[in-house]
Amino acid sequence: MNRPLSTLLIACSLLTLTACRRDExxxxxxxxxxxxxxxxxxxxxxxxxxxxxxxxxxxAGASMANTAVTTASGPGLVWTAPAHWQAGPERxxxxxxxxxxxxxxAKAELSVTAFPGDVGGNLANVNRWRQQxxxxxxxxDQLGGALQHLHxxxxxVDVAELVGPGxxxxxRVLGAIVPHAGATWFFKLDGPDTLVAQEKPAFLAxxxxxxxxx
Amino acid sequence: xxxxxREFIKFFVSLKLTVALLALSALLVFxxxxxxxxxxxxxxxxxxxxxxxxxxxxxxxxxxxxPGGYFIGGLLLxxxxxxxxxxxxxxxxxxxxxxxxxxxxxxxxxxxxxxxxQEEYQVSLKEGETSNHAVSWRFNELAVADTTAxxxxxxxxxxxxxxAHDEAVQVPALPFRIVPRAYYPNAALAQKEQxxxxxxxxxxxxxxxxxxxxxxxxMRVTYDPQKKNWPAAFVDVVSAExxxxxxxxxxxxxxxxxxxxxxxxxxxxxxxxxxxxPYSLTLLKVTxxxxxxxxxxxxxSSRLRINRPDGSEDxxxxxxxxxxxxxxxxxxxxxxxxxxxxxxxxxxxxxxxxLIPYISCLLMTVxxxxxxxxxxxGFIRKRAARPVATxxxxxxx
Numbered sequence: 001m002n003r004p005l006s007t008l009l010i011a012c013s014l015l016t017l018t019a020c021r022r023d024e025x026x027x028x029x030x031x032x033x034x035x036x037x038x039x040x041x042x043x044x045x046x047x048x049x050x051x052x053x054x055x056x057x058x059x060a061g062a063s064m065a066n067t068a069v070t071t072a073s074g075p076g077l078v079w080t081a082p083a084h085w086q087a088g089p090e091r092x093x094x095x096x097x098x099x100x101x102x103x104x105x106a107k108a109e110l111s112v113t114a115f116p117g118d119v120g121g122n123l124a125n126v127n128r129w130r131q132q133x134x135x136x137x138x139x140x141d142q143l144g145g146a147l148q149h150l151h152x153x154x155x156x157v158d159v160a161e162l163v164g165p166g167x168x169x170x171x172r173v174l175g176a177i178v179p180h181a182g183a184t185w186f187f188k189l190d191g192p193d194t195l196v197a198q199e200k201p202a203f204l205a206x207x208x209x210x211x212x213x214x
Numbered sequence: 215x216x217x218x219x220r221e222f223i224k225f226f227v228s229l230k231l232t233v234a235l236l237a238l239s240a241l242l243v244f245x246x247x248x249x250x251x252x253x254x255x256x257x258x259x260x261x262x263x264x265x266x267x268x269x270x271x272x273x274x275x276x277x278x279x280x281p282g283g284y285f286i287g288g289l290l291l292x293x294x295x296x297x298x299x300x301x302x303x304x305x306x307x308x309x310x311x312x313x314x315x316x317x318x319x320x321x322x323x324x325x326x327x328x329x330x331x332q333e334e335y336q337v338s339l340k341e342g343e344t345s346n347h348a349v350s351w352r353f354n355e356l357a358v359a360d361t362t363a364x365x366x367x368x369x370x371x372x373x374x375x376x377x378a379h380d381e382a383v384q385v386p387a388l389p390f391r392i393v394p395r396a397y398y399p400n401a402a403l404a405q406k407e408q409x410x411x412x413x414x415x416x417x418x419x420x421x422x423x424x425x426x427x428x429x430x431x432x433m434r435v436t437y438d439p440q441k442k443n444w445p446a447a448f449v450d451v452v453s454a455e456x457x458x459x460x461x462x463x464x465x466x467x468x469x470x471x472x473x474x475x476x477x478x479x480x481x482x483x484x485x486x487x488x489x490x491x492p493y494s495l496t497l498l499k500v501t502x503x504x505x506x507x508x509x510x511x512x513x514x515s516s517r518l519r520i521n522r523p524d525g526s527e528d529x530x531x532x533x534x535x536x537x538x539x540x541x542x543x544x545x546x547x548x549x550x551x552x553x554x555x556x557x558x559x560x561x562x563x564x565x566x567x568x569l570i571p572y573i574s575c576l577l578m579t580v581x582x583x584x585x586x587x588x589x590x591x592g593f594i595r596k597r598a599a600r601p602v603a604t605x606x607x608x609x610x611x
Contacts, residue, residue, distance in 0.1 A: 025376070025383055026370070027370045028368075029366050029368050030366060030367055031365065031366055032361070032363075032365055111408070119411055120410070120412030121411075128409075128410075
């Protein structure tokens with residue numbers, strides 16, 4: 001090894017002795033404060049069956065809307081919801097949430113989500129909804145009979161109505177799949193059988209208000 | 215040995231080394247600027263400038279492609295110091311150039327110390343809210359808290375990097391071990407029943423708390439300064455008797471998981487790294503002024519109250535653009551504001567070496583003034599001493 005090279009190597013090893021960011025476990029005592037802290041003011045433990053609450057980042061304006069989560073981010077859709085539907089809080093991966101009140105405290109929930117591409121296709125998505133309420137999966141040849149087709153402006157909307165097992169059935173799902181601008185939008189009304197059946201006309205009327213965001 | 219020392223000195227006082235290092239510095243800045251297109255400013259700083267060797271991921275293997283900023287800057291520093299020491303002479307004639315070099319050395323050291331010791335946090339407050347800590351925007355920690363006492367928590371924090379290295383943690387404050395099972399630097403969580411068909415997930419190892427209800431989808435790490443990574447991990451909590459539970463922790467989950475062990479209440483969760491202060495800040499008012507008749511911002515300001523529990527400090531401060539609050543080693547800058555929601559975000563910086571660039575600039579200014587002043591004085595003296603006979607000769611008629 002020649003001298004300049006060995007000199008250089010010794011110098012490098014000296015340089016590497018400088019400290020880096022400390023990675024140490026620490027223990028300290030703090031006065032009890034409400035959890036979470038100021039960085040995450042949206043405080044509530046997710047109730048059973050609910051999605052995780054929307055994270056709030058330390059920087060204002062930074063939230064799930066600009067994380068790398070693969071929700072559709074292209075041109076959006078707008079709609080007009082029936083007056084008796086109550087808009088819910090923002091949630092991760094959701095474009096919107098509505099609660100539909102029923103009798104004796106019953107409540108159905110409409111979730112609006114959008115993801116890039118076809119998200120597995122209609123069969124996979126209908127079977128996912130079926131699985132959620134305890135129904136067996138359909139074959140590809142049975143899919144046609146399970147979907148109702150609607151034309152809303154330039155949109156082609158596939159609507160599925162799924163009634164849960166049991167007599168009387170406990171749950172019913174009305175789902176609509178709307179391809180738009182390279183993404184697929186899902187509108188899913190999920191709740192007690194009678195309430196969702198009663199809301200079907202309102203749901204279909206709601207779908208007819210869909211239009212591209214200008 | 216003496217020959218090696220001589221070689222050592224000869225190598226480091228070489229002007230060729232200076233030129234080579236300056237050329238490498240220029241190339242480093244050029245390549246880093248190009249790479250910024252892909253990585254963003256923060257990641258570029260870490261990859262190119264705050265590293266000894268720049269590693270590039272080539273087909274899954276991190277390969278060294280260029281000397282990093284610490285390497286080039288470090289050698290340049292040694293080169294400057296060595297040259298300075300070898301050729302040092304305490305004379306007025308050389309004082310200017312020595313001050314300039316001294317200032318440059320201090321500037322390089324300042325950047326090194328800033329890279330090593332600077333910490334950045336943020337405080338987000340709504341009007342009326344009080345906080346005694348700031349949170350990191352980039353770094354996270356696994357917090358395991360003993361919440362049994364009614365008035366205080368005993369918190370053990372484990373840096374995210376230890377989770378990433380799968381290192382089991384056992385410390386005296388915890389009657390159990392924390393064993394990372396899997397770590398994802400950026401991962402989306404969705405409730406299992408709401409997972410879109412076709413979206414890939416990793417096996418959910420959680421068997422306690424809310425974790426089993428979620429599907430975890432690893433995402434590409436983002437370097438976009440406007441975006442944030444949401445790390446997640448599965449960790450085992452293991453006591454002497456066996457496994458207490460495997461928990462899913464993620465910065466996406468607002469609240470921590472809770473469990474009981476050895477008659478005590480515990481909380482475990484991944485959260486942005488926190489820096490606690492012995493005082494608290496209360497946001498009194500945010501102000502967003504615009505120029506009359508327009509939406510053009512004129513001023514952002516936050517009025518805060520600093521309060522210590524022992525009563526030794528209780529005063530109001532105003533933070534606005536270019537007027538940060540410097541308090542106990544921390545600098546609070548007005549960073550972001552959402553006046554409509556009465557919310558402010560302050561950037562909090564701890565930089566023990568913040569004065570060094572000012573001092574080095576002062577040294578270099580004085581050095582340059584001295585150096586050029588000496589030349590100017592010498593020039594004026596020479597000019598004044600020049601014989602007038604040659605200029606007084608009358609032109610031929």
